[in-house]
Amino acid sequence: MIELDSESTVEINPVGEEQTKVIVVDGFVSNVDALKNSACEVSGYTPDGKTSYPGVRAILPDEYVDLVVQFSVPLLRREFSIPENVTFNVTMAYFSLLTVAEKNLSIPQRLPHFDTTKKHYYAVLHYLNDGDFGGTGFFRHIPTGFEKVDNARKDLYKQSVLSFMAIRGVPDPAYIGESSAQFKCYSKVKYKSNRLVIYPGNLLHCGLLSESQDVCADPRKGRLTASIFIDFDAE
Template identity: 35%
Template sequence: MMTQSITRRQIGNEAEPLVVIDGFASDPDALRTAAAEAVFVSAGQHYPGIRAALPDTYLRDQLPLVARALGREFGPCRRIRVVDAQFSIVTMAPDALDIRQRLPHVDAYGRDRIALIHYLSPTNRDGTAFFRHRDTGFETIDETRAPVFFERLGSEIAAAPPQGYIADDTALFERTALVDAAYNRALLYRSYVLHSGAIADDAVLWSDPAVGRLTITAFLAIE
């Protein structure tokens, strides 16, 4: 039986909740086997890599633990609705990224939307970083902040386009937290927190799930 531990912390000046769960799935090796047999395709949109469908049982098995791990820090929750969930592997070379992939991002604006990342590589340690926009001080982007944030960010990147993946402090963003990947570790945080995959400059971005940066990424709504 896999030993589980749940660590709760608050990050940045805005003290957003971040939950780290080690030993997240009871059989991570079975998930790796499923990924090896899955058909991966280009993720499209903003994700710099490929994605594939999950086993049907994954969310059924994991949602009770997610509900327990969320606790009270994320607000009242009567049920969790799955918006999207897939195997994911980052494969895009740093010099092939478009401008949106070179910056911290948010996945949704509402406080009721939760992101889940489940790391499934035994060797890759490239985790997830969280950021503060220096000019505005924003660490989260909601519908009210979005117009100001994107207007200022557009001016900044026009003057000095960023290069490669962002994993640490830059002229435009200050890193507020970093969680390294570890086998069978999962993160939960609000989708409107500025974040990015912390991909090392020298990372070898294999598309093979046996050796690549294999994760499960899911987006949930708490209702």
């Protein structure tokens, strides 16, 4: 049985010029090894078919998803002023393993991205395995200055990205690292086993990854994370 650790710590970190809150929880569960064992026992790791995640995914256990929701939803309501009468849905819940070699990255996989333009859609990312893996970076789009992309910014942002690549060329087939000519990494969360990171899905973000450290299809050894996406019906 997977349980919350009563000694976990919660930090609320406003990041960037827009001071968007990113929540970091250390020591999230008391028995992270049980969750890692579950990841090794599950079958059917495949691309999710919905996102540009550069790897494979498998369904998370229901009891763990329920635990994350019970912890995260009250915290999100408080920190992002979401009323109690606003409903929510868990849109995706996966174990995730980075498996795509740099030479095989699509163009979107070489760039920071946003998950949605919705205001109250949140990514909950739980780092699981021990290891020197890449964390998560938050990026500012240099030509527009955007740190997050909502419906009002979406068209301008996409047009600007395409125009930049038309003039400067597409990025080389590589993980972005910390910054590029088009994007500046202004904040990052280091990978640490049993650390939970929660952030709005409209923030421009990307894993701070390298092929040599992070690409591995073995859930016992790779950059194993649990990824849950929570969508509040509030727009």
